Amino acid sequence: MSESLGDAPRKLGLDAWDQRYAALRQAGLSEPEYGGPLGRHVFERGDLRLRHLEFDNSAAALRLWNFLLTENERLRQARTRGEKIVGTMKDLGTVPVMAYALPRVRAFYPDGAWWTPCLMECSDGLLQQADLQGIDGSFCPVRALLPAFETEAHFPQPDWLVCSTGAVCDDFTAIAQRLERLGHPICWWEMPRRRSPDPGEPACTLPGGGLAPAVQVQWVRDELERVRAGLSGLVGQPLTDEQLRDGIREANRVRRLLGALREAAHGAPSAPLPALELLVAEMLTLHFCSDRDETVAVLAELLVEVQTRCAQGHAVLAANAVRVYWVNPVADLRVLNRLEEWGGRVCGSDYMFTHALDLIPETLPPLEALARTALADPMVGPTADRAERIVAECRAWGAEALVVARIPGASHCAREGAIIREEVRAKVGLPTIDLEIPPVCDAMLPTLDSRLQALLEAARARRST
Amino acid sequence: MQIFFSSPWIPAEWIRAHGLEARALGFAPDLDLAAARPGAGVCAYAEAVVGWLERHAESAAVFASTCDQMRRAFDIATRRAPSRSFLFNVPATWQTPTAGQMFRAELERLGRFLEALGGRAPQAEDLVRRLADSNGKRRRLLAGAPRCRAHAYAAAVARFHWDGSEAVIEPSGPLPAEAVPLALVGGPLPMAHWGLIEALERAGGRVALNATETGERSLLPQFRLDQARTDPVAALVHGYLGHSVDVFQRPNTRLYAWLGQQVAAWRIRGLVLWHFVGCDLWRAEAQSLREAFRLPVLVLEAGEGAGDSPRSLGRLEAFLELLKSAASNPAVAATADKPEAHPATEASEEPR
CATH class of the missing domain: 3.40.50.11900 (Rossmann fold)
Structure with missing residues (x-):
């Protein structure tokens, strides 16, 4: 569509996008029900941050953003239709595969509320309300989910809440515990701390290539059986292996599309898609943005756009942009724009849920396959394992620098960033930085900019040597 | 050999049944919190435990998986003293048979670790x-x-x-x-x-x-x-x-x-x-x-x-x-x- 209008790929601010939207409509753009100009999200929902972001100018990106930004409305519509809504927390990518295997069930991550203060530039007051609920600014912005449950102004109340615990982030499990004390019962399931198998110990290969002791896989499988029982009870019918197998196949459809998208985007000599859109695309794999079929359609269109651009030698960023590997999601989306503004591009990423990108084994019993997937979570194992995958991807994608985004108040960030940076420096020799990014980073932009510039300069200097 | 443990939920009785001395790290006289110098957001106690283990090459430490800080501290410790560091996975849930199986399996794994350090197989009596x-x-x-x-x-x-x-x-x-x-x-x-x-x-x-x-x-x-x-x-x-x-x-x-x-x-x-x-x-x-x-x-x-x-x-x-x-x-x-x-x-x- 963008090519038909003769527009080269580029990034647009919100106003320019709305003008482009009118032109696209005139040219015959057809959209799904949730479509419309991006600017409406500012006025209708208060997503003020959009005014300060730049977006890819393709129709595929428009669809992606509209899909993302209408999730709460779509969930409410599902509720109205009598569908069951599952709030799944922390595991990032496993329980939703089970939930969507059932008819008339939608699962979403209340954890996603952590981006609401950013999108609404804190105008929603969620963080201030979380303060009053006893979870102050020293905690991860995911604390925004607490008042979101109370006010119901964002997502609808789930019919059932399920949360992984054990070797998961303390900040999240602490906030989830507070949520339960506030009157929202939670089904907790145990995630053991993944370890390497001992010599001679039976082991299983995990998606992504790692290994875990077979006994840990069995425990997680048993825990997921409890989750299955909970889901079955919710809908009043058993969640069968056959349904789970279908669910896994559909989830893999999404993951294959995303894999192809990442491959095309990260592997291209010049960036065919900006980092923000790539981040949003990755997020779709977590719970399919509450609509699995539509996720497939959104990603498929985005992939075609990227493949077309690559085939035509088009890019959205300068050809000499510094290739940066990005670790951890950004609390403020604007930072990814800034990286590109200063001459960088994201050529690889670990947004804390790489296990949701890997294909789920289809030849194993379904809960065994899901248990292996859950255990591949980079956050439940040794940081060295996570660093190893990052190092491998830095090499594979030709990264020239690495950024570790620190999530304010996240208990795991204090240590793991240092370990990852040390490994990357030692094994790939890349310049690295650590950036703490608050939900609205405007006040820190001068500092963030100068640190990003320094990193990119260091990476460019290495080119000449 | 002295085996130091970081949490009261790691069974000292099990360590002692292996013929080794079990000591709570929190009460080590030279657990130097003042020298820990943790980075921003890092728990001084977890940092001190890592520092203590580095200074005591003759001892081993059993960390508990009960918090992020201690799990990450173990990540550091195992890089510096891999053969003397053990992370005991203490389940957060306790109500299920799985939690009991995990705890038991961890005891058995700890036993193998202790035996590798010179401990003896425990006798039931x-x-x-x-x-x-x-x-x-x-x-x-x-x-x-x-x-x-x-x-x-x-x-x-x-x-x-x-x-x-x-x-x-x-x-x-x-x-x-x-x-x-x-x-x-x-x-x-x-x-x-x-x-x-x-x-x-x-x-x-x-x-x-x-x-x-x-x-x-x-x-x-x-x-x-x-x-x-x-x-x-x-x-x-x-x-x-x-x-x-x-x-x-x-x-x-x-x-x-x-x-x-x-x-x-x-x-x-x-x-x-x-x-x-x-x-x-x-x-x-x-x-x-x-x-x-x-x-x-x-x-x-x-x-x-x-x-x-x-x-x-x-x-x-x-x-x-x-x-x-x-x-x-x-x-x-x-x-x-x-x-x-x-x-x-x-x-x-x-x-x-």
């Missing part, structure tokens, strides 16, 4: 004897709490966790009758921070309940000896998993149930929530504690010092002044009597 011995000591220590002032009691608990021995609890000199009974709640309170206890007393309070990770709470595991005679490892699993009470558990209802009993029994009038930097698990409970017990809660962050920094002291004094002024209200003062018998002393001879 020896383990049963150790469990019976531990039961008795834990009960007597808990029963001794009412007779003992907080510092001396902390020393007695420390001694038990240090080498398994039992200090004779001598009745301590009384505090002024008007001293406000407080519960000290939170994570580890290592020896270096015991100054906090005196600071509380100087400010006009008394630690009627030490509910930190290194206080009375750490003594709760009890072992079923009838079960131990047929399956001592199962008794060990049940003893710890069935009786441990901590903030990391999900849900953490056992912590609140236990604290509720203690708060009532000791007529507690205020809670001091003590935590290290970066301890999300405890910090997140401050409001829930206020709501659950309808008591004032003072949140104190552990620094490098002994818990008696000028800032901490100022806050403690203000907190106690508030509690005392509340006591001048007869309705409140009526609840400030001498504590009743410690609930733990009422435990049956044969635990559940």
Whole structure:
């Protein structure tokens, strides 16, 4: 569509996008029900941050953003239709595969509320309300989910809440515990701390290539059986292996599309898609943005756009942009724009849920396959394992620098960033930085900019040597 | 060889049954919190544990997986001393058969680690004897709490966790009758921070309940000896998993149930929530504690010092002044009597 209008790929601010939207409509753009100009999200929902972001100018990106930004409305519509809504927390990518295997069930991550203060530039007051609920600014912005449950102004109340615990982030499990004390019962399931198998110990290969002791896989499988029982009870019918197998196949459809998208985007000599859109695309794999079929359609269109651009030698960023590997999601989306503004591009990423990108084994019993997937979570194992995958991807994608985004108040960030940076420096020799990014980073932009510039300069200097 | 453990939920009885010395890291005299120099957001206690292990090449450490900080500290330790570091996966849930299987499997794995360090395979009879011995000591220590002032009691608990021995609890000199009974709640309170206890007393309070990770709470595991005679490892699993009470558990209802009993029994009038930097698990409970017990809660962050920094002291004094002024209200003062018998002393001879 963008090519038909003769527009080269580029990034647009919100106003320019709305003008482009009118032109696209005139040219015959057809959209799904949730479509419309991006600017409406500012006025209708208060997503003020959009005014300060730049977006890819393709129709595929428009669809992606509209899909993302209408999730709460779509969930409410599902509720109205009598569908069951599952709030799944922390595991990032496993329980939703089970939930969507059932008819008339939608699962979403209340954890996603952590981006609401950013999108609404804190105008929603969620963080201030979380303060009053006893979870102050020293905690991860995911604390925004607490008042979101109370006010119901964002997502609808789930019919059932399920949360992984054990070797998961303390900040999240602490906030989830507070949520339960506030009157929202939670089904907790145990995630053991993944370890390497001992010599001679039976082991299983995990998606992504790692290994875990077979006994840990069995425990997680048993825990997921409890989750299955909970889901079955919710809908009043058993969640069968056959349904789970279908669910896994559909989830893999999404993951294959995303894999192809990442491959095309990260592997291209010049960036065919900006980092923000790539981040949003990755997020779709977590719970399919509450609509699995539509996720497939959104990603498929985005992939075609990227493949077309690559085939035509088009890019959205300068050809000499510094290739940066990005670790951890950004609390403020604007930072990814800034990286590109200063001459960088994201050529690889670990947004804390790489296990949701890997294909789920289809030849194993379904809960065994899901248990292996859950255990591949980079956050439940040794940081060295996570660093190893990052190092491998830095090499594979030709990264020239690495950024570790620190999530304010996240208990795991204090240590793991240092370990990852040390490994990357030692094994790939890349310049690295650590950036703490608050939900609205405007006040820190001068500092963030100068640190990003320094990193990119260091990476460019290495080119000449 | 000395095996140091970072949490009271790692069974010292199991380590000792392997013929090795088990020592609680929190009570190591040279656990140097002041030298830890943790980075931003890093727990000084976890950092000190890593530093301690580096300085003690002759010893090994068993970390508990109960918090992010300790799991990440293990990540560091295992890079520097891989053969001397072990991470014990303590499940956060306890209600399921899976949790019991995990705990048992971790015990067996720990056993292999200990044997690789020179330990011997445990003998069933020896383990049963150790469990019976531990039961008795834990009960007597808990029963001794009412007779003992907080510092001396902390020393007695420390001694038990240090080498398994039992200090004779001598009745301590009384505090002024008007001293406000407080519960000290939170994570580890290592020896270096015991100054906090005196600071509380100087400010006009008394630690009627030490509910930190290194206080009375750490003594709760009890072992079923009838079960131990047929399956001592199962008794060990049940003893710890069935009786441990901590903030990391999900849900953490056992912590609140236990604290509720203690708060009532000791007529507690205020809670001091003590935590290290970066301890999300405890910090997140401050409001829930206020709501659950309808008591004032003072949140104190552990620094490098002994818990008696000028800032901490100022806050403690203000907190106690508030509690005392509340006591001048007869309705409140009526609840400030001498504590009743410690609930733990009422435990049956044969635990559940």
